[in-house]
Amino acid sequence: MNWHPHITVATIVEDNGRFLMVEESKGGRAVLNQPAGHLDPNETLIEAAVRETLEETGWDVEPTSVTGIYLYTAPSNGVTYQRVCFAAKALKHHPEYQLDDGILGAKWLTRDELLAQREHWRSELIIRCIDDYLAGHCHSLALIRPSL
Structure with a gap:
């Protein structure tokens, strides 16, 4: 059996109780997600989180902590994803x-x-990521070690 988990990143950006979310088209319907996506070759996890947030929302962000590392198998396709979720502060909107293809827009939602x-x-x-963030799960970015 060939099993290949997908490595992804997500970013929680909170401002006064509202969270930066992405509305995107998936399978013919509009869905909500944190700014998130796959790790690209030769990219660090932190770089991926910053890039994905910009590409999907038009916001520059600065990661401040790691909220959690999650393993999730999507019931729709059986694919397993390892998600590294960061908390970040919004710096500048462009x-x-x-925005990336399939992105309908960014929304700030409570x-x-x-x-x-x-x-x-x-x-x-x-x-789950938002609740962990709200519960104070805030791990140092030093947890993410660069490759050698």
């Missing part, structure tokens, strides 16, 4: 930035607003 839209979540990892 409203003219051309946790309650997200809960009201559960049927639009890309995965259950959305609320």
Whole structure:
């Protein structure tokens, strides 16, 4: 059996109780997710989180901590994802930035607003990451070690 987990990053950006979310088209419907995506070759996890956030939201961010590392198998396709979730602060918005294909736009939503839209979540990892962030799970970026 060939099993190849996918390494992904996600970023939690919070401002006054609202979280930066991405609305994207997936499987013909609009879904919500944190800014997230796959690690590219020759890229660090932190670089990937910064890049994905910019590409999907038009926001420059500065990662401040690691919220958690998650293993998730998507029920829709059986693919296993290892997600490294970062917390970051928003630095600058670029409203003219051309967002990635399939991205409908960025939204700032509260946790309650997200809960009201559960049927639009890309995965259950959305609320788990936010709840871990709100619970104070805040690990040093030094946890992420560069390659040799």
